[in-house]
Amino acid sequence: MSANKEEINSLIESRYKHGFVTDIESDSLPPGLNEDVIRAISARKNEPKFMLDWxxxxxxxxxxLNEPNWAHVDYTPINYQDISYFSAPKSDADRPKSLAEVDPKLLETYDKLGIPLHERARLAGVAVDAVFDSVSIATTFKKKLSDAxxxxxPFSEAVTKHPELIKKYLGSVVPYRDNFFTALNSAVFSDGSFVYIPKGVRCPMELSTYFRINAANTGQFERTLIIADEGSHVSYLEGCTAPMRDENQLHAAVVELVALKDAEIKYSTVQNWYPGDEEGKGGIYNFVxxxxxxxxxxxxxSWTQVETGSAITWKYPSCILRGDNSIGEFYSVAVTNNRQQADTGTKMIHIGNNTKSTIVSKGISAGRAQNAYRGLVRVMPQANNARNHTQCDSLLIGGDCGAHTFPYIEAKNPSAIIEHEATTSKISEDQLFYCKQRGIEEEDAVNMIVNGFCKDVFKKLPMEFAVEAQALLNVSLEGAVG
Amino acid sequence: MLEIKNLHAKVGTTNILNGLSLTIKKGEVHAIMGPNGSGKSTLARIIAGDDSYDVTDGEIHYKNKNLMELSPEERSREGIFLGFQYPVEIPGLNNSQFLKAALNAKRKYLGIEEIDAFEFLKMARETIKRLEIDPSFLNRGVNEGFSGGERKRNEILQMTMLEPNIAILDETDSGLDIDALKVVAKGVNEFRNQDNAVILVTHYQRLLEYIKPDKVHVLSEGRIIRSGDESLAKELEKTGYIAEKESKK
Structure with missing residues (x-):
């Protein structure tokens, strides 16, 4: 038994050698933001000077800048001097020792989602040996990728190991000047993922943050940069269906994708940060x-997102269609229950000729939640033959929630063809009675109706993600009816 | 099998059923006829457990249970099937997924092993073939974009698959062309046997040319005013409901 344990421990130790986890011990910086804090963050990460300057x-x-207030969301102002901008991963001493010490309610949710046992431990932040499985998988995985x-x-590793790529591409899609939260993120970003797919390479597997174990605790100001060089292809999965433990209330992540000639990037997200209690207290503010x-x-x-978590979601994954014949897609399911608020959508900026964009947005509101779709389709004067199709559907469950649609369409080239379809529907008493008359419980009926409503988006998700996403939706809407 | 005694029901302040009594035995097919607004559909929906009606008096017993104590789901799993007059659309929800969920809800309730996807598909394909229904039905959304006739055929498909003990078909014949009517009639005739019962709620005698009822009841102002055999339906065809109502005064 003890030999076994040593073996496990040595394997865990070994991951540090691979540089897979940012190796920082202890301390957090005191709350507050000033130049010294930024210098301290940069120093702790041993960043080169260009990064600090940026x-x-x-x-x-x-x-x-001032915090934006145009979104259809409502929250008490954030005091940015109250936030600690650097917190090292918790040491094992502070973590729960085993699943027995974890909040039973959290475990119950894991159970409903069908999360494997060893995964539950990792997600709940349980210390050491339980993560054995993931570590060994991750190591094999890294080998395969480097062969290709x-x-x-991790982003911080790329800053020191691949500074030329960082210099060339960082901020080239989302400049730090872009908005209040991007400027904040650019100043204090913690860590995130960096992906580079060389010319003509089809990434041999779906890349997932799931395998990047040290993603824990980087959620607050995450920075992700993905570059697909000419003719390459990559599918990236972000997030996890399981509710993640996180003490940070404000999340202001930035994700930049660059697709060069003939390249394709598929980016799928399942976001399930803590939504707060039934009154919305304590939930994450997700300003991405x-x-x-x-x-x-x-x-x-192609962006595909399933957004079920967070107290407030403010997020518009967008595409700049600069290259001729380029294609942008946005498939979204956003679920809000209880007091959750979501203002989400996309921007499709058509610049090149013959550019095409597709938007499919499915918003589901239950409880007293507010769900808004906000989308911009802009066709620049030089973009000939641009096409857009937007399908924007809202589903209401119960009478106290709200669905809102804010489409903005700006066509500056007469050859553009833009279609916008929108529907709002309610799960009707008739539908529920029909299901019940066939022996189906009300809650199951709601789940089936909601999953049917989201089908067009789910089928865009990688297979195993789609199955998880369905289960997640069911859990998120638990108790929404009746 | 089903015994209704002195049933009174209303919606809001409007009385719809005013002391309706009816007994249905195994192996019987009953036709309930009557003009619009006589309470036919209300009766069907109350048996199925629609709570938008207030039952103010009377009793319904089914298999020696007090039906009013069971939820709509339980009634369904106990073998009560309602073929809806206007089957509702559930966009995006696959018809076969829906049917499988219904079937397994019942099996689970009865303590029978749930059916797997493979076995289900086999069963569904056989049923569809026998009923001469288009195989594409299984892959479409529940009644999504279905014509009136297709919806009614879908109800018959569900009834056949769920094998209820008592099937109540609410105006299943309305709005059907002759071919669709034959499909529906064929489904019902194949379904009926010595152990189950059928209630046909209909406005017209036409359906009864294809499905022979054992008993025919005339409903007026929330009460059964006359009962008889098949010949009563033919008689009504000639005289109409008004004459029937007048003669009772």
């Missing part, structure tokens, strides 16, 4: 900027 420029710009020439590593640049001709970027 952080400082971002910070100076952020000071000039794919770079997939995600944007993809179809920089080369015939490139394609």
């Amino acid at each position: 952080r400082l420029k971002s910070y100076k710009h952020w000071l000039k 020439g794919v770079i997939f590593c 900027t995600k944007r993809g640049d179809c920089r080369g001709a015939n490139s394609k970027i």
Whole structure:
């Protein structure tokens, strides 16, 4: 038994050698934000000077900005001086020793979602040996990727190991000046993922943050950069269906995607941060900027998202269709229950000729939640033959929730063809009675109706993600009726 | 099998059923006829457990149980099937997925092993073939974009698959062309046997040319005013409901 344990321990130790986990011990910085804090963050990560300079420029710009207030969400103002901008991963001593010490309610949810036992431990933040399985999988996984020439590593590692790529692409899609939260993120970002797919390479597997174990605790100001070089292809999965433990209330992530000529990036997200209690207390504020640049001709970027968590979601994964014949897609399911608020959608900016975009948005509201779709389709004067199709559907469960649609369409080229379809429906008493008359419980009926409503988006998700997403939706809407 | 005694029911302040009594035995097919607004559909929906009606008096017993104490789901699993007059659309929800869920809800309740996807599909395909229904039915959304006739055929498909003890078909013949009517009639005739019962709620005698009822009841103002055999339906065809009602005064 003890030999076994040693073996496990040595395996866990070994992951540090692979540089797979950012090796920082202990301490957090005291709350507050100023230049010294940014210098301290950068120093702790041993960043090169260009990175620090960029952080400082971002910070100076952020000071000039005001928090946006145009979204259809409502929250008490955030005091940015109350937040700690650097917190090292918790040491094992602070973590629960075993699942027995974890909140039973959380475990119950894991059970409903069918999360494997060893995964539950990792997600709940249980210390050491339980993560054995994931570590060994991750190691094999890394080998396969490096054989293909794919770079997939923590962002902070890329800053020191691949500074030329970072210099060239960081901020090239989402400039730090873009908005209040991007400036903040650029100044203080913690960590995230970096992906580079070389020319002509089809990434041999779906890349998932699931395998990047040290993603824990980087959620607050995550920074992700994915570059698909000419003719390459990658599918990236972000997030996890299981509710993640996180003490940070404000999340302001930035994700940048660059697709060069003939490249394709598929980015799928399942977001299930803590939504707060039934009154919305304590939930995560998820203020995210995600944007993809179809920089080369015939490139394609596809966003698929299933958003069920967070107290407030403010997120518009967008595509800049710069290359001729480039394609942008956005498939979204956003679920809000209880007091959750979501203002989400996309921007499709048509610049190149013959560019195409597709938007399919499914919003589901239950409880007293508010769910807004906000989408911009802009066709620039030089973009000939641009096409867009938007399908925007809302489903209401119960009488106290709200669904809102804010489509913005700007066509500056007369050859553009833009279609917008929108529907709002309610799960009707007739539908429920019909299901019940066939022997189906009300809750199961609601789940089936909701899953049917979301089908067009789910089928865009990678298979195993789609199955999880369905289970997640069911859990999120538990008790929504009756 | 089903015994209704002195049933009174209303919606809001409007009385719809005013002391309706009816007894249905195993192996029988009953036709309930009557003009619009006589309470036919209300009766069907109350048996199925629709709580938008207030039952103010009377009793319904089914298999020696007090039916009013069971939820709509339980009634269904106990073998009560309602073929809806206007089957509702559930967009995106696959018809076969829906049917399988219904079937397994019943099996689970009865303590029978749940049917797996493979076995279910085999069973569904056989049923569809026998009923001469288009195989595409299984892959479409529940009644999504279905014509009136297709919806009614879908009800018959569900009835056949769920094998209820008592099937109440609410105006299943309305709006059907002759071919669709034959499909529906064939489904019902194949379904009926010595152990189950059928209630046909209909406005017209036409359906009864294809499905022979054992008993025919005339409903007026929430009460059964006359009962008889098949010949009563033919008589009504000639005289109409008004004459029937007048003669009772």
